[in-house]
Amino acid sequence: MGRSGDLPRGLVDRFKARDGSWPDDTGCTVLHVDMDAFYASVEIRERPELADRPVVVGGTGGRGVVSSANYLARTFGVRSAMPTAHARRLCPKAVFLPPTFALYQEVSAGVMAIFRDVTPLVEPLSLDEAFLDVAGALRRLGMTPGAVAEQIRARVVAEHGITCSVGVAPTKFVAKLASGLCKPDGMLVVPREEVLAFLHPLPVSALWGVGKRTAERMAAVGLHRVSDVAATPLARLRRTLGNAAAEHLHALANGHDNRTVEPESVDKSVGAEETFEVDRTDRASLRQELLHLSERTATTLRRRGLRGRTVSIKVRFADFTTITRSRTLSVATDVTQEIYRTACRLLDEQTPPGAVRLIGVRVEQLGEESAQQLFLDAPERGWRDADQAADQARARFGLAAVRPATLLPRNPEERTHYRQ
Numbered sequence: 001m002g003r004s005g006d007l008p009r010g011l012v013d014r015f016k017a018r019d020g021s022w023p024d025d026t027g028c029t030v031l032h033v034d035m036d037a038f039y040a041s042v043e044i045r046e047r048p049e050l051a052d053r054p055v056v057v058g059g060t061g062g063r064g065v066v067s068s069a070n071y072l073a074r075t076f077g078v079r080s081a082m083p084t085a086h087a088r089r090l091c092p093k094a095v096f097l098p099p100t101f102a103l104y105q106e107v108s109a110g111v112m113a114i115f116r117d118v119t120p121l122v123e124p125l126s127l128d129e130a131f132l133d134v135a136g137a138l139r140r141l142g143m144t145p146g147a148v149a150e151q152i153r154a155r156v157v158a159e160h161g162i163t164c165s166v167g168v169a170p171t172k173f174v175a176k177l178a179s180g181l182c183k184p185d186g187m188l189v190v191p192r193e194e195v196l197a198f199l200h201p202l203p204v205s206a207l208w209g210v211g212k213r214t215a216e217r218m219a220a221v222g223l224h225r226v227s228d229v230a231a232t233p234l235a236r237l238r239r240t241l242g243n244a245a246a247e248h249l250h251a252l253a254n255g256h257d258n259r260t261v262e263p264e265s266v267d268k269s270v271g272a273e274e275t276f277e278v279d280r281t282d283r284a285s286l287r288q289e290l291l292h293l294s295e296r297t298a299t300t301l302r303r304r305g306l307r308g309r310t311v312s313i314k315v316r317f318a319d320f321t322t323i324t325r326s327r328t329l330s331v332a333t334d335v336t337q338e339i340y341r342t343a344c345r346l347l348d349e350q351t352p353p354g355a356v357r358l359i360g361v362r363v364e365q366l367g368e369e370s371a372q373q374l375f376l377d378a379p380e381r382g383w384r385d386a387d388q389a390a391d392q393a394r395a396r397f398g399l400a401a402v403r404p405a406t407l408l409p410r411n412p413e414e415r416t417h418y419r420q
Contacts, residue, residue: 011201015178015194017146017187025146025168027192029135030261032167032175033115033152036184038128039068041162042107043097045320054094058084067099071184104128106322107160110314113271113360114155118148123261129179131172133261149187159275159358161320170195171257173208195255200227207252209245217241229253270306271362272296279318279355286359287344293361294340301363307332308363311342315351316358325350332367339363 015023035041039057044050054073058066064084076091084096108127115122118141121133134148141148149166156164163185167178170192178198182188190198199206204223205215221240223229229237230253237246251257272293280286290313301307312326325346333339343361 011198012181012188015188015190015198016182017150017189020150022146022168022187022189023194024191025144025189028145028168028170028189029133029138030169030172030175031132031134031145031149031152032169032172032179033130033132033149034165034167034179034183035111035128035156036163036165037068037070037074038162039099039104040070040073042104043100044070045161046103050095054078054091056084056087056091056094056096057099058087058096060084060096060098069094107162110160110273111156111164113273113362114152114159117272118152121261121263123263131175131261146187146189149189153185153187155275159273159316171255172259172261173252173257174198174255176208177202177206196230199253199255200225200230202226204229207249209248214241214245226253269362269364269366270297270300270304270308271312271360272300273314273358273360275316275358276356279357281353281355283347286347286356289359290343290347290361291336291340293359294343295336297361297363298334298336298339301334301366305368306366307334308367309333309365310363311339311346312362312364313343313346313351314358314360314362315347315356318355318357320357322358323351326364328365332365333363 040055043057044055052072054076055070056066056073056078057068058064062085066078066080066082066084066087068080069078069087073087073091073094076094078087078091078094087094088096104127111128112122112124112130115130115132119132119134119137121136123131125131134145137148138144143151145168149168153164153166156162165179165183165185166187167175167180167182167190168187169175169178169190174190174195178188178190202225203215204210204218204226205212206226207229210218217240218224218229223232223240229249232250234246234250237250240246241249274289274293280289309332310326310328312324314322314324316322327342327346329338329342339361
């Protein structure tokens with residue numbers, strides 16, 4: 001649909017989430033999450049003094065091209081893929097910055113990790129957007145799709161200092177349209193029973209695969225809205241657009257999209273992170289959090305039948321400076337205590353002091369569970385046996401059935417608020 005303003009009045013407002021409420025999201029298990037002006041937002045996060053100025057990221061030379069522009073710069077007509085020289089003429093007072101790709105990749109990895117905390121069915125489309133299928137996660141989380149989307153939006157802001165927009169719908173096509181229509185920093189829910197009411201007033205350029213030339217060809221034969229395409233006999237569309245395009249667009253216009261969310265086939269890492277409500281400086285408190293995160297990570301590894309050789313921690317300080325430190329073990333593990341001890345050494349030996357905003361544990365170099373290497377004088381029963389027993393107890397009695405003693409609440413009042 002591009003940047004067309006040709007939208008019926010009130011269409012977006014009808015489906016947009018506001019003040020913690022949104023339309024019926026029953027069956028809307030596909031989310032499309034898209035970061036808002038991703039590169040520019042990350043740069044502004046690093047330079048808060050630019051928050052109220054137009055910011056353009058891209059090639060700054062004579063042949064440079066705009067990669068990203070914040071929404072203030074867009075009010076001057078600056079757009080992605082525009083020559084930088086043209087952007088300078090449109091908005092001479094903008095701040096022009098070269099891209100910092102390593103930083104964007106780091107933030108992207110953190111955002112994708114949030115998605116995978118919710119569901120393993122994550123299909124990244126680029127550094128700054130992905131589809132999620134949350135159908136299997138709803139019961140576990142005790143949430144509706146809209147509530148999951150709101151949680152994701154809140155975590156992205158809290159953990160990475162940028163915003164995202166989320167489309168919630170029954171299909172990928174509608175979810176992607178929805179996220180684009182609620183930017184920036186919004187959420188739009190298209191109920192399963194109202195997909196056609198949402199689609200049909202839109203211009204034909206909203207249909208996936210319709211570019212400028214195709215839209216002009218369709219307009220020449222009276223096809224201006226999605227409803228026109230839906231109502232046109234397929235035979236006539238074939239004569240105008242060809243067989244493949246006609247069948248594809250006719251299906252979309254009638255709300256049919258059978259594509260499923262296709263996650264990456266191989267797990268590259270498993271981990272968990274926590275953003276603190278108040279920055280922490282006490283190392284004992286940080287080590288306690290590392291135990292909680294190590295337990296979550298190891299439990300996920302065992303559930304997926306995986307072990308990993310490299311343990312890493314991520315520490316984000318109060319000024320958003322982020323460091324990662326890692327250590328490779330001689331033998332792959334899925335044992336909570338082994339992961340925790342390694343994480344603590346990384347914290348104590350390789351992490352400078354300072355107020356910590358976020359801390360995370362991750363295990364990499366994954367492989368499928370196999371026979372564990374044996375050592376002379378090793379005890380017959382070890383930490384892994386304890387982990388497996390705890391897994392069985394939690395499966396039967398709930399997540400809080402068995403905990404390391406240092407993670408147990410110290411008084412009855414804390415038990416209600418204890419994080420699972």
